[in-house]
Amino acid sequence: ERGSDGHVNIIYWQAPSILNPYLSGGTKDIESSSMIIEPLGRFDQDGALVPFLASEIPTVENGGVSEDLTTITWTLKEGLLWSDGTPLTSEDVVFTAEYCMHPEGGCAQLSKFDAVESVEAIDDLTIQVNFKAPQPNPYLPFMGGQSPILQKAQFAECLGAAASTCTEQNFNPIGTGPFVVDEFKPNDVISMSANPNYRDPAKPAFATVTFKGGGDAASAGRAVLETGEFDYAWNLQLAPEVIEEMEKGGKGQTVAAFGTLVERLEMNLTDPSSDLPADIRATREAPHPILSDVRVRKALSMAIDRELLVEIGYGQAGRPTCNLVPAPARYASPNTDCIGQDLEGAMALLEEAGWTDTDGDGIRDKDGMKLSLLYQTSTNAVRQNFQDAIKAWWGMIGVETELRNISGSVFFGGDAGSPDTFQKFYADVEMYANNFDGTDPQAYLSMYRCGNEPKPSSQWQGENINRFCDPEYDALLDELAKTGELEKRGEIAIRLNEMLTKDTYTIVPLVDRGRVSAHSNTLGGVVLNTWDSELWNVADWYRIEE
Amino acid sequence: MLDTDGSAAPIARIENLRVSFETKDGPVIGVEDVSFQINPGETVCVVGESGSGKSVSSLSLMRLVEFGGGKIAGGRLIFDRKDGKELDLATAEQGLMRTIRGNEIGMIFQEPMTALNPVFTIGRQLSEGLVLHKGMSRKQAMARAVELLREVRIPEPERRIKQYPHELSGGMRQRVVIAMALACEPRLLIADEPTTALDVTIQAEILALMDRLKRETGTAVMFITHDMAVVAQMADRVVVMFRGNKVEEGPVEQIFTAPQHDYTKALLAAVPKLGEMTGKPLPEPMKLFGVDGQKIEPIPGTDEVLLSVKNLTTRFPVKGGVMRRTVANVHAVEDVSFDIFKGQTLSLVGESGCGKSTTGRSVLRLVEPQEGAILLDNKDIMALNDRDLRRARLDMQMIFQDPFASLNPQMQLSDQVAEPMRNFGTLKGRAMQERVEMLFDRVELPRSFMRRYPHELSGGQRQRVAIARALALNPKLIVADEAVSALDVSVQAQVVNLMMELQADLGLSFLFISHDMAVVERVSHRVGVMYLGRIVEIGSRQAVFENPQHPYTKALMKAVPIADPTRRKSEHELNFKPIPSPIHDLDYQPEPSVYEKVGEDHFVLTTDSGY
Amino acid sequence: MLTFTLRRLLIAIPTLLASAIVIFALLQLAPGDPMANVPLTVPPEVKQKMREALGLGEPVHIQFWKWLVQFFWIEPQVLIDNIFGTSFAEGKLRVLSWQTRSPVMDIVMQRMPQTLWVVGTSYLVGIIIALPIGIYSAYRQYSVFDQAGTFISMVGYSVPTFFTGVLLIVIFSVNMPRESFFWFPSIYDTTHQVDSWSAFGFQVRQMFLPVMVLALYNAAQISRFMRASMLDNLNQDYVRTARAKGLGESIVVMVHVLRNSLIPVVTVIALGVPQVFGGAIITEQVFKVNGLGHLLIGAIEANDLPMVQTLTFIFAVLIVLFNLIADVLYGILDPRIRYD
């Protein structure tokens, strides 16, 4: 029965700053707002599509997606009401598209609407999305936590440049989700209560929610697992032994699930030396003196013991991987070549590449140049452990490593003026994690297209971090974009993935990172989902009486 | 005087007191073996060599030596409490002492500047004891404080009460300290050099006040002083101390007429007497007791002008209100002009608070005068920038009125004396060291004191350090502000002779500020008499002393006490004239000073001086 | 002194203006980008659009000018509107945060209560315990009390709050049974309203741990300065005079010596007050108080320049103000200090 289970406390160690995902791409904002506003459909814990506001997921089979892949037609469930009691209509969906596609709005989800030509309301419950070109993956707009439906009545005044002045709307969006906002304190806390007009009269079980933000993963975990003050803690990025110790507190348990997030080493194929002029440094004009040789890259990969890394850093929330795209199964390469550590082989490979230790200082050299690398990553306890371990292994094969860690806000900040961003890559090797939205890796793999690399002329914006460039790869990408058949898409994606990893060791994947969250023993119904918002099924949560 | 029949128990009895101090050269004995007693209603004067342990004995009686690092190593300090019980103060608890201090025993400290808390108004400091011991309310206590200030002859007490210690003249501070000690009408009053900074008229009034108190309330007084004239005026009995011991004790007449101990004899012989120089136009050194073959020659000086001061005016703002705005001005020095000749001494005498120290400081530009011209050796001091002013100070030095405050508490004495030489690089290394040693010898300080710090000295010793420092550079002009007042007469004689000797040998000039008319008579070529910020009379010493013209000068001369217990002045000889205040509103416009020439080198102010 | 104060207030205007410019320039120079928190899955072109929507495309001096106008002209109007119910500021663009797209001042006001409750209280508690400890330690230099005080305050100062905070949580929130009186919450509830005694009780409980942590840290610092300054004055001659008046040791020390020793302490305290409003970053983080300190650090990490600029500028105003107060207090505490 709705509201019968009282109050639930959720803690996110990153605090939500806005409840409109279109104005912020941040996970914290998307997940918190997913309790309030909903998309037409979501991905479930297995990455499968499930309808939410839509009555079913349109496919080619059921006629919802046109044969030529240029339109998709959604039908809304009947009788849906906004939390203010007004009915949800297709106009709201059309408006949502208009809102995000407005050129001055600065919509964070704009890329989901890139391919959209127009969105029309066929009738009160039917919406048709027209694409500019055939769209093998038509489930970008209105799917998943990133792309929920806004109420037209509420946001009508907030189009374009006005979007950011609509504080009231952004903080208190009227939605169709299980909860409504009572009070939102940005970057701090959200107080919510059950939506009286929620479509399932029995849900949600909780009458009120406190969604607290801030602090750090350790204290969030402690609050759920040890002190029992909170019921749910998001994303416990902590060393496995620390989580283990916390679980001994006995107040709660952890849940883990895997998605597409891969912690990887990126090899710089260009020369980051500070001796080079600024317009040449770390661009394709200056090939890397050491890492241009695939044998060196491979040797570096072989020296790494990925299983140990998982044990040190992620425990149950990680597994070794050799792939950039670890999931869904259709797109994941079966390659496991890299899993075992092979120091001998690595050394042999280096010898073969001409790197020998001529002066006996334990560091290999060639033509008077030392095999010495600068290895950078963002500041994060696990990453620093990885750095130390990898440095030690590389040391064993005669590679000298200098480590550097950079605050995340700078490293990922993308400021063209800073030498420390991951895009600029003023280092030889860098480590971070990345994933893709939803279940289709096409955009993800397209990042490594020739020309998409960060460079001075693009203000160092670009996604091809390694400056990888292979015409064959680009050609294959084009093919992928044209292929609608899933089977075929899988094959191409696996091929692309292998070109980046197994063939060239441009990207050296380390760990397939899952998500660990914690919930208290008295909280039931939690189904951890890494393909969508973790709180996707919050309507089903309930209190377990002890 | 109360009838002190033999049966009345003494109010305090000191028996075999011994006090030691811990210094880094090992323990130092401050008082070796002292015993004497003080009866109710009696004034016991303690005289003796500077550094002989007078202050330490009195501090022991208050049990305050402990806080200064001293230790009562032996002896008893019997105090007769009101209820007739005797109490050994030496072993009493500090808690009990608290009810006695300030209430039953009052103390006037030797150095008034450092004895006052710099951040509280004097009213606040005065009323504190009253609130505590007499249970008065704040307001009552304040009213009483005003009354007390009036009793110690501080003009405009309502205003002064709101001032801070540093805004008062040396004599005023001393009177504040006196008022503080008298506040609770203690049964025993310890007065440690209470009148050194007071001019003779006010001194006489203060002495009369103490005398009256003694008569009316039976207060016993332990009076420490160097001024034998005051002893003669005040004492019932005299205790003579020397090197930490009592060497002689007896009724005042006996001490003066038939001294027993050599030191007492020397002391009495060294007492300068007013009128000794009558008829002599030039100053000459004193005859020292026990020194043979001393040359006593007059010091002529020259008639070249060294320092010429014209129309000097210095004022201080008086702050008031929460925002501490300037509400009035203290006209400390008002249109003062004088000349000092090379190799000569000009003495400034005058009422306490009349602006003598300020004049001295203005000459060195240690306070910035409002107006006026100062020419030293034809150099315009007023026009100098900071760097040249510093150079100019090579030629003029000052001995501050309050030696303790003017010494850096964290520096060794030898360094302090050497500092001027270091500053100007006049002497270096060994030579400097030798000069420091020589200076210590000349001011009669043992060389072992060189490593000590200021707080480890007696008042007189500190003053001698200050003198040594001023002499270190061989300046042309020394402003000596009460430079010898804290010294016992024998040392005083030596130091005065030293100064005169240097004058004769090196042609030094002095601006000598003093209250001791006998010393002034001895040392000066010319004398200026100040009253309320102006010089009321100036001229050759002979002219001013032998033929005073201005009424204030006359009154001053008349008030000088005589070192003879048989010729005590009685209270009715004093005319308590109300003292006008130098504090005026912001828009007050003073008249210029106009002088009338009454003789060759003898001028008298005709402008109304307020007297 | 009045003229001094007025003059200083006048000088404060150019000072603050200069501070604003320097802060702005600094923030512009500092590496970082408001898009740092946007996931890597969002492509660069979209990020560029988002930046432009934030007004980042405009030239720097225009951005600065806009901020000036908004902060000094529009925000005061908003304040007036709020107080008198007028509508001067209607429709005018306020200083907006880049993270939340809401007016910065609103968030600042929202954070004020918990900051003042926690950081303010801890500062007061710190001062209240520091002064007696400092005074008594000096009065009984090298006594057991002094040694213990020295030890605790030095350890308290040198062990960072990220450690003490967690330690207290482990002791009082994790290991203490939930029913115990000594159990304290590890997470601060900013939505809690103090409207009854029991609510006040809860408020005290939830403030307890962070206040303890911060108070220890503040007290350590202030008590050391207090002690040192007292030591300098305890041996002065006027103290002897005060004793000679028969004043009790407590008055001698607490009135005569203390007043002379206050200047450094006043300085330290005045320096600390703006920091109260600045919040306590680490402690707020550990206990999730989410006060101004949390706001600032979050804004810096997210490169929310309008927020950082505004907050920093408010601190600058407070710093100038409290240093002025300290200077005025000097003159009152020690009449020898002259200002003209």
Add this chain to the structure above:
Amino acid sequence: MPSTPPRSQWHEVWTQFRQHKGAMMGGIVFLVIVLGVVLGPWLWPLDPAGIDFRARNDGPSLAHPFGTDQLGRDMLARMIDGGRVSLSVGITAMLLALVLGTLVGVLAGYFKRLDNALMRLTDLFLALPLLPLLLVMVLLFREPLAKAFGIETGIFILMVTAIGITSWMPTARIVRGDVLALKEREFVLAARSIGTTNTLMIARHILPNVISPIVVSATLGIANAIITESALSFLGLGFPPDFPTWGRLLFDAVDYMQQNPERVVMPGIAISLTVLSVNYLGDGLRDALDPRIRGR
């Protein structure tokens, strides 16, 4: 009474200092710490970076007296290694801040003309947001410094300067406050009358009398610098992440507080002991300079 010839004041202070029990204790402890971190690598030759995955998160044992960390590195060796960085950064940065603060404070307090300008500068520095300031410093100077002095020295200079120039302000204000009061004392006037130049005045008369707040600032400053260093390293502004420092060891260990308490305790003790010993040294210096305190 023996008349020992007067010795220089500093000699005097030194003698006095040597008699100070607390100072001597502090000095010995401090010396032990310094010697420990300097000679430590010889006495305890384990490699601080030596990873041993089998010995992860071990408690104290004979092989590892302070236990091991999450990568199985020996904590004692890391403490020794980290101490070198922490101590040298802590002390140098503290000295820099102290010198800057005292200089500004004394100049502002003593010279009326400079007061306003210097104090407004102090206000400005107090108002500057620390983090962006540091980020800018690193942005501008890291590469040039690393080039000119080598990476480690370059970063050392950068960190020390960064900490130094962001923490001198309290000292400056406190010193100024004291100097304002001090310069109105009569002995300063007296010193001026004997021709003491401003420089000498400051050196001889002002500084020794404001030593107490400076000493306190020094002790607090050293703790502050050690912790700030680790904070900077987290931001990526400091030493490379494989450089252990006490602050960083402490921070890393906080998560392990429950299972390996010795890991937080040890660096905590090291920092506290250092600060305490410096505090006692400072106390000794203060007392040695104050001629009224003696024999205790």
